[in-house]
Amino acid sequence: MQVPATFAYERADSVPHALELLERYGPEARVVAGGHSLIPMMKLRLAQPEALIDINGLAAELGRIAVEGDELAIGAMVRHAELLESATATGLFPIFQDAERVIADPIVRNRGTVGGSLCQGDPSEDLSAVFAALRATAVVQGPGGTRTVPIRRFHQGPYETAVAPNELLIELRVPVVPGAGSAYEKVERRVGDWPVAAAGAVLRVEGGVIAQAGIGLTAVGAGHFCAPEAEAHLVGRPPGEEAFARAGRIAAEHCEPHADQRGPADYKRHLAAELTRRALAGAAGRI
Amino acid sequence: MRITVTVNGQPHTRDVEPRLLLVHFLRDELGLTGTHWGCDTSNCGVCTVHLDGVPVKSCTVLAVMADGHEVTTVEGLERDGELDVVQRGFVECHGLQCGFCTPGMLLTARWLLDRRPDPDEAEIREAISGQLCRCTGYENIVRSIRWAAEAQS
Incomplete structure (x- = not known):
């Protein structure tokens, strides 16, 4: 039987209240939203926060999807299931649908949240790659007000983010790029698993050449979950199999995969190249 | 911490530790052992219950998170002595072998049919993709849910 260590539990009823609780309990407190990453880690005693600040009561305040x-x-606080079912989000960016369909399973997606996924900072997390491809901005609120963090500076290492212990991630803002195509490709060992590897791509073409690549x-x-060298290779070139394959190889060269139970490093590097190529082709097909 | 959770329409008040998981609250505090306790890692789905009408894996929800909310367990599917149509489907189509996954499967099936009254096989398989049948009896589980969809239409 897996039981977390003891902790104090507080329920926030507003963003200012959550911030006040974070201030009161200090850096050993953790925010819990869906809990589907944090609670398993607490059950395994990999995480032993002294206090949990439950922000499920902020689901309405932090749960909107809007242009x-x-x-x-x-x-x-948008749940994975809500993002998957949002015609607004998936209509603008089909990459959300591609990725959300293969994040965990429908029951877990009912509970897990977008913000929780990003703040957990797991180096295999899917939406981190999606938002990196989209060049999103994270809005973070602290005692001094809100600040924005480019998503490509949000993750500072495994399980480390730019969110300070007394701050809360409020929302993600994604630049809407008219005429862009997007796609996500993932290889997993079995349905609902974390990826062996995955790649997302966003493309905009202007005058026959790639104007923007993510x-x-x-x-x-x-x-930082991104491949700037491969993006630089693409910009200014006509979209096509040759450019996409080359970008995939460049992306793979700049990765540092580790061998683990999901596969050896060279296999993951191969996947990085191949999935980048496929995601780019998929994105181009949706322009 | 004192919490009140409405389970199958009945409010229950208990003093619990914040670290108590919802699955153990239901089974050990309330004696509702229809909710099974399986992998303990949110993979297998046998502990699935409805929280405010939405299926969640109760091994990964704290009981204190359900304070003030409504939970439905498999015991709550039956109405006035009548089995829910999804339960009847599992009876009609031999949707269970050992029965361990059945409570979670039933609650997910109920939720699916509430949202999509006429799901095709792919939709049914997708809906139950977070739940493991240790007997690998998926064919009959899918048939049972299809039977229920047709029976309630």
Whole structure:
């Protein structure tokens, strides 16, 4: 029987209340949303927070998906199932549908949240690659107000993010790029598993050449879940199999995958190249 | 911590430790052992219950998170002595062998049919993809849910 160590439990009823609780309990407190990463880690005693601040009561306040100006806002408390079913989000960016369909399973997706996934900072997390490809911005609130963090600076290492112990991730903002295509490709050992490797791509073409390219990679040791060298290779070139294959190889060269129970490093590097190629082709097909 | 959880329509108040998981609250505090306890890692889905009408894996939800909320377990599917149509489907189509996964399967099936009254086989398989049948009896589980969909239409 797996039982977490003891902890104090507090329920936040607003963002300011959550921040006040974080201030009161200090750096050994953890925010819990869906809990589907944190609670298993607590049961295994890999995490032993002194206090849990439950923000499920903020589901309405932080649970919206809406286009505001030229950005798509996705609240931190949006559940995976809600993102998957959001016509607004998946209509603009089919990459969300591709990725969410293969994150865990429908029951887990009912509970797990977008913000929780990102703040957990797992180096194999899917949405981290998706938001990196989309060049999203994270909105973080602390005692001094809100600040924004480019998603490519949000993750600072395994299980480490730019969110300070007294701050809360509020929402993600994704620039809406008219005429862009997007896609996500993942290889997993079995349905619902974490990826062996996965890649996301966003492309915009102008005058026959690629005007903008975003590539996100997860589980393969890509710095900040992105592949800037491969993106730079693509911009200015005509979209096509040759450019996509080359970009995939460049992305793979810059990864640092580790061998583990999901596969050897060279296999993951192969997947990084191949899945990047497929995601780019998929994104191009949706322009 | 004192919590009140409405389970199958009945409010229950208990003093619990914050670390108590919902599955153990249901089984050990309330004696509702229809909710099974399996992998303990949110993989197998035997502990699935409805929290405010939505299926969740109760091994990964704290009981204190259900304070003030409504939980439905397999014991709550039956109404006035009548089995729910998904339960009847599992009887009609031999949807269970050892029965360990059955409570979770039934609650997911009920939720699926509430949202999609006429699911095809692919939709049914997708809906139960977070639940493991140790007997690998998926064919009959899918048939049982299809039977229920047709029976309630």
